[in-house]
Amino acid sequence: MRKEDLFPDLAPVDPAGRIRSAATRIRILRGQVGPDGLTPSATRALIDELTGALEEIASAFDLEGK
DSSP: OOOOOSOTTSOOOOHHHHHHHHHHHHHHHHTTOBTTBOOHHHHHHHHHHHHHHHHHHHHHHHHHHO
């Protein structure tokens, strides 16, 4: 399910750039793992980055199929 675009007047973000950014952020979060795992906020950030990257991949495939 895609979220409604809350800012339709803004140009869409480059999907490849968004995925690269998410990969970088995920690598940073992976380095923050302590003996007890990730903090709750780091876990939320990781899930947000993964979700955003997957949405961009899905939209790129949708555009490719058209």
